[in-house]
Amino acid sequence: MTTVYERRAAPAVAPPARRSPAGVVLALLWAGAAAVIALWWTDTGSVVGTAGWLTGAGRIAGLLCGYACAVLVGLMARVPLLERRVGSDRVARWHAMAGRYTVCLLLAHVGLILAGYAAQDGASLWHETVTVVLDYPEMLKATAGTVILLAVGVTSARAVRRRTSHEFWYYVHLLTYAAVFLSFGHQLALGNDFNGNAAATAAWYALYLGVAALVLWFRILAPVRLNLRHRLRVESVHREAPGVYSVVVHGRRLDELGARAGQFFRWRFLGESMGWTSTPYSLSAPPRRDRMRITVKALGDHSTAVALLRPGTRVWAEGPYGSLTGDRQSSPKSLLVAAGVGITPMRALFETLPGEVTLLYRARTAEDLALGGELEALARWRGAKVLYALNGPDGRRPNLSAPALRSAVPDLAGHDVYICGPHGFARDLYEELRAAGVPDRRIHHESFEL
Numbered sequence: 001m002t003t004v005y006e007r008r009a010a011p012a013v014a015p016p017a018r019r020s021p022a023g024v025v026l027a028l029l030w031a032g033a034a035a036v037i038a039l040w041w042t043d044t045g046s047v048v049g050t051a052g053w054l055t056g057a058g059r060i061a062g063l064l065c066g067y068a069c070a071v072l073v074g075l076m077a078r079v080p081l082l083e084r085r086v087g088s089d090r091v092a093r094w095h096a097m098a099g100r101y102t103v104c105l106l107l108a109h110v111g112l113i114l115a116g117y118a119a120q121d122g123a124s125l126w127h128e129t130v131t132v133v134l135d136y137p138e139m140l141k142a143t144a145g146t147v148i149l150l151a152v153g154v155t156s157a158r159a160v161r162r163r164t165s166h167e168f169w170y171y172v173h174l175l176t177y178a179a180v181f182l183s184f185g186h187q188l189a190l191g192n193d194f195n196g197n198a199a200a201t202a203a204w205y206a207l208y209l210g211v212a213a214l215v216l217w218f219r220i221l222a223p224v225r226l227n228l229r230h231r232l233r234v235e236s237v238h239r240e241a242p243g244v245y246s247v248v249v250h251g252r253r254l255d256e257l258g259a260r261a262g263q264f265f266r267w268r269f270l271g272e273s274m275g276w277t278s279t280p281y282s283l284s285a286p287p288r289r290d291r292m293r294i295t296v297k298a299l300g301d302h303s304t305a306v307a308l309l310r311p312g313t314r315v316w317a318e319g320p321y322g323s324l325t326g327d328r329q330s331s332p333k334s335l336l337v338a339a340g341v342g343i344t345p346m347r348a349l350f351e352t353l354p355g356e357v358t359l360l361y362r363a364r365t366a367e368d369l370a371l372g373g374e375l376e377a378l379a380r381w382r383g384a385k386v387l388y389a390l391n392g393p394d395g396r397r398p399n400l401s402a403p404a405l406r407s408a409v410p411d412l413a414g415h416d417v418y419i420c421g422p423h424g425f426a427r428d429l430y431e432e433l434r435a436a437g438v439p440d441r442r443i444h445h446e447s448f449e450l
Contacts, residue, residue: 232317244297263319284347351382
């Protein structure tokens with residue numbers, strides 16, 4: 001039996017929706033790239049001959065690669081403005097895309113520069129490569145950084161990630177910091193655009209030091225402060241459904257965290273050999289002053305071990321993250337759609353979202369419905385509806401087509417729709433909701449499929 005939380009009345013009227021700053025952030029990032037190209041343009045005279053064109057293209061690729069490295073690390077810094085307003089899922093996709101751009105630009109820079117130098121010196125490509133690596137300043141460190149960054153790129157490819165553990169990928173991914181550090185000196189020592197240009201050099205230092213400050217504060221100091229201040233420990237573990245367990249975490253002054261229903265933390269349980277892995281789990285109930293709760297389905301080694309946690313186990317948490325909150329609400333009517341363990345953030349939102357709320361819960365069988373008793377109690381308390389979409393006795397999946405959704409939820413097009421579930425389920429449901437007339441701006445979902 002799960003812990004019962006006291007319920008607090010939800011507001012009756014939806015507040016004005018907060019607009020995402022995603023467009024502004026992207027505009028600033030692209031403006032930075034344009035400024036980098038402008039730096040090359042203003043510092044470059046006429047380009048003559050094959051060697052000149054190859055070298056010029058290599059310089060552009062190198063400048064953009066250096067800029068992309070800073071962007072790549074900045075997107076890893078878990079800045080609250082990005083994680084909570086833009087959305088952790090969107091930032092993760094930006095990071096993955098920036099990583100692909102960075103690797104491509106790096107390969108282009110290396111290939112074009114070496115080809116240009118070889119053409120200029122009339123030497124073989126191999127001879128020019130050996131000369132550049134061994135004789136040019138800062139090049140040994142830059143070569144090491146290049147190898148590391150390429151290794152990070154290879155292990156981040158989907159085909160490789162499917163065959164490696166999350167822990168291996170995670171710790172290799174952290175080497176990005178080392179790669180960027182090793183390559184930085186080379187950018188200033190051999191970058192013609194920085195030699196004698198104090199303003200450009202100062203701007204480059206400001207870019208990298210600013211990103212380093214973000215990482216230091218939000219990836220290191222802020223989590224240390226959080227965990228020293230709030231002293232999180234496992235209070236209890238409860239079985240909710242087959243393979244699904246809730247973990248109640250106790251701490252001090254947890255209301256000061258500013259966590260919202262629908263958000264998640266990255267959790268590290270310092271026991272049961274789980275301390276090496278940090279895993280994101282959503283809050284499955286609104287946070288209280290002295291406790292929070294997550295609900296986890298056993299899908300891998302880490303999530304399976306959650307059931308074995310003992311009361312008193314120390315917890316290291318980072319967050320809160322995520323933008324799947326009431327801030328997105330723009331209508332007094334909301335539909336929450338959950339599939340499987342995606343019920344966790346939906347359960348918290350079901351208690352706190354203002355206005356008229358309907359919850360649609362997709363599961364294979366009635367036995368797989370987690371937190372069902374709480375959902376029914378919340379529905380009675382706030383006069384809301386809970387709809388279940390279960391497989392038929394013959395295993396046939398329920399009908400979640402656009403007509404079926406419109407029949408089950410009157411005025412569906414006037415609802416905000418929150419979705420949490422497997423990527424394929426969310427994608428298919430999104431298409432049906434659009435066919436049912438729900439505007440794109442009112443469909444809210446966070447997906448971590450990269």
